[in-house]
Amino acid sequence: MPIRKVMKANEAAAWAAKLAKPKVIAAFPITPSTLVPEKISEFVADGELDAEFIKVESEHSAISACVGASAAGVRTFTATASQGLALMHEILFIAAGMRLPIVIAVGNRALSAPINIWNDWQDTISERDTGWLQFYAENNQEALDLILIAFKVAEDERVLLPAMVGFDAFILTHTVEPVEIPDQELVDEFLGEYVPKHAYLDPSKPITQGTLAFPAHYMEARYTVWEANENAKKVIDEVFAEFEKRFGRKYQKIEEYRTDDAEIIFVTMGSLAGTVKEYVDMLREKGVKVGVAKITVYRPFPTEEVRELAKKAKVLALLEKNVTFSIGGALFQDFSRALINEKEKPVIVDFILGLGGRDVTFKDLDEALGIAQKALAGEEFDEVNWIGLRKEIL
Amino acid sequence: MAVRKPPITTREYWAPGHAACAGCGCAAALRLATKAFSEAMEEKYGDPNAFAIAQATGCMEVVSAVFPYTAWKAPWVHVAFENAAAVASGVEAAWKKVGRKGKILAIGGDGGTADIGMQALSGMLERWHNVVYLMYDNEAYMNTGIQRSSSTPYGAWTTTSPPGKYSIGEDKPKKWVALIAAAHQIPYVATASVANPYDYIRKMKKAAKIDGPAFIQVQCTCVPGWRAPPEKSIEITRLAIETGVWPLFEIENGDFHNIKIQAPGGGAKVKREGGRVVAIEFKKPIEEYLKLQGRFKHLFKQPEAIDQLREQIKAMWKTLGVEVTLPKPEE
Ligand SMILES: Cc1ncc(C[n+]2csc(CCOP(=O)(O)OP(=O)(O)O)c2C)c(N)n1
Ligand code: SF4
Numbered sequence: 224m225p226i227r228k229v230m231k232a233n234e235a236a237a238w239a240a241k242l243a244k245p246k247v248i249a250a251f252p253i254t255p256s257t258l259v260p261e262k263i264s265e266f267v268a269d270g271e272l273d274a275e276f277i278k279v280e281s282e283h284s285a286i287s288a289c290v291g292a293s294a295a296g297v298r299t300f301t302a303t304a305s306q307g308l309a310l311m312h313e314i315l316f317i318a319a320g321m322r323l324p325i326v327i328a329v330g331n332r333a334l335s336a337p338i339n340i341w342n343d344w345q346d347t348i349s350e351r352d353t354g355w356l357q358f359y360a361e362n363n364q365e366a367l368d369l370i371l372i373a374f375k376v377a378e379d380e381r382v383l384l385p386a387m388v389g390f391d392a393f394i395l396t397h398t399v400e401p402v403e404i405p406d407q408e409l410v411d412e413f414l415g416e417y418v419p420k421h422a423y424l425d426p427s428k429p430i431t432q433g434t435l436a437f438p439a440h441y442m443e444a445r446y447t448v449w450e451a452n453e454n455a456k457k458v459i460d461e462v463f464a465e466f467e468k469r470f471g472r473k474y475q476k477i478e479e480y481r482t483d484d485a486e487i488i489f490v491t492m493g494s495l496a497g498t499v500k501e502y503v504d505m506l507r508e509k510g511v512k513v514g515v516a517k518i519t520v521y522r523p524f525p526t527e528e529v530r531e532l533a534k535k536a537k538v539l540a541l542l543e544k545n546v547t548f549s550i551g552g553a554l555f556q557d558f559s560r561a562l563i564n565e566k567e568k569p570v571i572v573d574f575i576l577g578l579g580g581r582d583v584t585f586k587d588l589d590e591a592l593g594i595a596q597k598a599l600a601g602e603e604f605d606e607v608n609w610i611g612l613r614k615e616i617l
Numbered sequence: 618m619a620v621r622k623p624p625i626t627t628r629e630y631w632a633p634g635h636a637a638c639a640g641c642g643c644a645a646a647l648r649l650a651t652k653a654f655s656e657a658m659e660e661k662y663g664d665p666n667a668f669a670i671a672q673a674t675g676c677m678e679v680v681s682a683v684f685p686y687t688a689w690k691a692p693w694v695h696v697a698f699e700n701a702a703a704v705a706s707g708v709e710a711a712w713k714k715v716g717r718k719g720k721i722l723a724i725g726g727d728g729g730t731a732d733i734g735m736q737a738l739s740g741m742l743e744r745w746h747n748v749v750y751l752m753y754d755n756e757a758y759m760n761t762g763i764q765r766s767s768s769t770p771y772g773a774w775t776t777t778s779p780p781g782k783y784s785i786g787e788d789k790p791k792k793w794v795a796l797i798a799a800a801h802q803i804p805y806v807a808t809a810s811v812a813n814p815y816d817y818i819r820k821m822k823k824a825a826k827i828d829g830p831a832f833i834q835v836q837c838t839c840v841p842g843w844r845a846p847p848e849k850s851i852e853i854t855r856l857a858i859e860t861g862v863w864p865l866f867e868i869e870n871g872d873f874h875n876i877k878i879q880a881p882g883g884g885a886k887v888k889r890e891g892g893r894v895v896a897i898e899f900k901k902p903i904e905e906y907l908k909l910q911g912r913f914k915h916l917f918k919q920p921e922a923i924d925q926l927r928e929q930i931k932a933m934w935k936t937l938g939v940e941v942t943l944p945k946p947e948e
Binding site: 280290432 | 683687696697702707708709710715
């Protein structure tokens with residue numbers, strides 16, 4: 224029987240790691256995800272998790288050790304956030320290029336400067352071009368589930384790419400919620416053991432990994448990462464379906480909430496989706512036709528799903544906790560790309576909000592709604608809007 | 618007729634066909650290292666192939682692993698410039714977990730070890746991974762075109778330490794990574810030279826058989842980097858030993874009071890006290906070493922710079938607990 228425990232997302236991530244039974248974990252503390260390696264070291268200390276836990280001297284070495292272990296053919300896991308993820312940046316490309324299915328749990332946190340430990344999505348968003356799969360959790364249960372799902376997708380032979388699962392700093396990492404911990408046997412059946420087919424640092428079948436490629440081969444190597452990302456779309460659907468069958472919780476790349484007949488659809492990710500669902504419920508009672516679409520899978524980008532979503536609304540209001548300079552938010556770019564050649568397309572309005580842990584309140588959402596309604600009415604509007612900005616201190 | 622056993626295994630792990638320059642001392646160092654490793658693995662585990670290599674970006678990586686070819690007959694992984702030690706940590710942890718017997722060899726150049734990789738190296742040694750770290754010391758960043766590293770010797774020309782009106786060339790003394798490694802009190806640290814292959818093989822084998830971390834710093838020539846003729850590679854590194862430029866020593870368990878210093882040869886007079894080398898009187902001046910290399914050519918116009926180098930070499934030996942006399946060339 225699965226047990227339910229009240230826990231923080233950090234603990235949920237550690238539980239996911241325990242259930243996935245990685246053989247090597249290498250991690251370095253950083254707020255807000257410090258508890259993940261702490262909890263894992265407890266599991267290892269108590270013999271509940273039979274893994275090598277490498278207490279590395281930096282995140283750069285954490286991911287490097289994961290690459291080494293994964294290249295040696297075993298399941299590997301790490302956790303980090305913000306500056307830690309940024310320090311890994313160089314090796315993130317390498318992990319993807321070498322097609323190593325490492326999983327990272329990320330407590331989504333703002334990047335310096337100024338130094339700020341609170342939530343936004345800039346850390347993982349900044350790694351969107353590394354080739355890694357990216358999942359975003361709305362709550363602590365999703366943090367646990369998506370890590371298990373990430374392993375399964377990452378290790379699929381049609382994919383073989385590393386994956387990161389983001390969950391919001393403090394809003395999730397440090398907030399307790401009831402979380403269902405699935406049975407170990409069921410997880411074992413779901414994930415199975417990771418046995419790479421091609422030899423990995425095996426002296427009886429030596430291979431060379433991480434070579435240099437001349438212009439004659441580099442593009443093809445990059446293309447295979449592209450292709451694997453494309454393949455991941457189908458694999459993710461399959462894994463979501465299997466997960467639902469086994470564990471009863473349904474996941475979709477884009478989860479829609481009250482979008483049928485919506486004129487304005489808010490699009491967002493992570494825990495903000497929960498807030499916006501509440502807000503939409505409130506508006507619906509007043510007869511405002513709004514809905515929410517939550518991006519659970521950001522890479523591979525669910526282009527087809529976005530196109531379907533776009534057919535439902537007149538305005539897509541993107542709520543983003545990240546900045547892509549001179550563009551707006553990253554989603555704005557992604558959505559524009561997905562819809563640019565569509566014959567009929569909604570208007571897209573972009574909102575940057577909640578950076579560095581600033582609360583996103585219903586008042587902020589009212590402000591965004593007002594602008595989206597202007598767009599709906601065909602009035603002039605700004606494409607990119609910073610919501611909740613304290614202009615008086617600028 | 619009796620068939621003599623070859624001095625080292627005929628098995629090859631660093632195969633012919635790599636793209637290193639003719640006369641590259643580092644290529645020889647890697648070839649010997651893997652052979653020695655293989656022998657150690659055979660003796661220890663009964664399996665000559667029971668090892669894997671994690672290598673840093675650098676000349677030796679670039680010349681050996683150009684897709685779709687490889688010069689490696691051992692399992693080998695390259696990740697980045699600064700992290701061979703961290704990657705090796707991960708490989709070792711994985712092997713431990715799956716119960717694979719054997720040892721990991723991490724390889725980095727002086728740049729990837731003394732500079733950008735120093736932190737990862739320290740972490741790996743401190744965590745006591747069962748890894749031999751081999752620093753092949755060609756005394757500059759060769760892969761990017763001969764830039765100075767912290768292991769470049771005083772006075773040497775490199776493309777980022779060019780001699781000029783206000784410059785003598787490299788203006789800092791060489792950083793001795795072996796001593797930094799030994800400060801971690803790991804089981805075994807040694808310096809070696811490709812000019813002394815028997816000693817080098819012995820040290821590699823010893824390191825490979827130890828349970829725990831070991832560090833070996835081997836001096837090896839770079840033909841374009843040292844501006845030296847390819848056929849002089851071994852002669853130059855031998856002169857480094859014989860003139861006092863390159864000390865050969867072993868430090869076990871970080872015991873600096875018990876450093877094993879080796880007699881340099883070349884006519885040097887060694888004074889021992891209680892079996893321990895306390896003084897060496899070198900017979901060959903360092904100029905003999907310097908003059909074979911274009912990278913030191915400019916020093917001969919400024920003999921005070923060579924004297925400066927001599928002082929630094931004395932200071933280095935003093936750290937090792939040895940008083941040395943370094944002769945000046947006869948006029
Ligand atoms: C982070 C990073 N910075 C710089 C480089 C460029 N780079 C590659 S190899 C190298 C120098 C290698 O020098 P060394 O470790 O001494 O090895 P060698 O080339 O002499 O064999 C440099 C600077 C890199 N690959 N990665
Ligand atoms: S450049 Fe130097 S280190 Fe590189 S292969 Fe040639 S001789 Fe060896």
